[in-house]
Amino acid sequence: xRHWLCKSxxxxxxxxxxxxxxxxxxxxxxxxxxxxxxxxxxxxxDLILYYHSNADPTGVAGIARVSKTGVADPTQFDPRSEFxxxxxxxxxxxxxxxxVEFVERFRGxxxxxxxxxxxxxxxxxxxxxxxxxxxxxxxxxxxxxxRAMGRALxxx
DNA sequence: GCCAACGTTGGC
DNA sequence: GCCAACGTTGGC
Numbered sequence: 001x002r003h004w005l006c007k008s009x010x011x012x013x014x015x016x017x018x019x020x021x022x023x024x025x026x027x028x029x030x031x032x033x034x035x036x037x038x039x040x041x042x043x044x045x046d047l048i049l050y051y052h053s054n055a056d057p058t059g060v061a062g063i064a065r066v067s068k069t070g071v072a073d074p075t076q077f078d079p080r081s082e083f084x085x086x087x088x089x090x091x092x093x094x095x096x097x098x099x100v101e102f103v104e105r106f107r108g109x110x111x112x113x114x115x116x117x118x119x120x121x122x123x124x125x126x127x128x129x130x131x132x133x134x135x136x137x138x139x140x141x142x143x144x145x146x147r148a149m150g151r152a153l154x155x156x
Numbered sequence: 157g158c159c160a161a162c163g164t165t166g167g168c
Numbered sequence: 169g170c171c172a173a174c175g176t177t178g179g180c
Contacts, residue, residue: 130160130161
């Protein structure tokens with residue numbers, strides 16, 4: 001089983017939204033590297049650190065799990081969507097996503113600052129300078145450390 | 157709002 | 169294939 005870190009803008013779709021909905025398509029990703037991770041490497045059951053970007057504070061807010069793979073992102077076919085891709089066809093869709101399900105929500109947020117302060121997380125992909133990927137692999141040890149930090153904040 | 161860093165586009 | 173210009177991400 002692989003581990004991942006996925007970013008979502010908190011105001012766009014937060015861990016609280018996922019908790020409410022139970023599951024959601026990880027749609028609107030328009031970066032080939034992120035798409036390739038979802039399309040080629042994610043498996044049902046993989047665990048995801050749910051990261052809030054553009055948030056106050058920014059950081060890991062909970063855990064999700066891959067519940068379905070190989071789903072065509074519906075926004076690519078919607079002419080009214082800002083993520084509409086007129087070059088993509090239903091027979092051969094460009095943007096393949098996964099569906100994720102809610103696992104747990106931390107009482108607070110494991111902030112980016114606290115991730116940077118933790119020596120055992122040195123080398124974590126999300127901390128790399130200039131990293132703008134919204135979907136990236138996460139070392140299993142790093143995953144467990146961050147989850148423990150989150151749970152130490154108390155559980156809802 | 158600023159800006160660093162990176163991805164994409166398109167001219168050549 | 170190179171690279172400049174532009175757009176986007178995302179922290180601050």
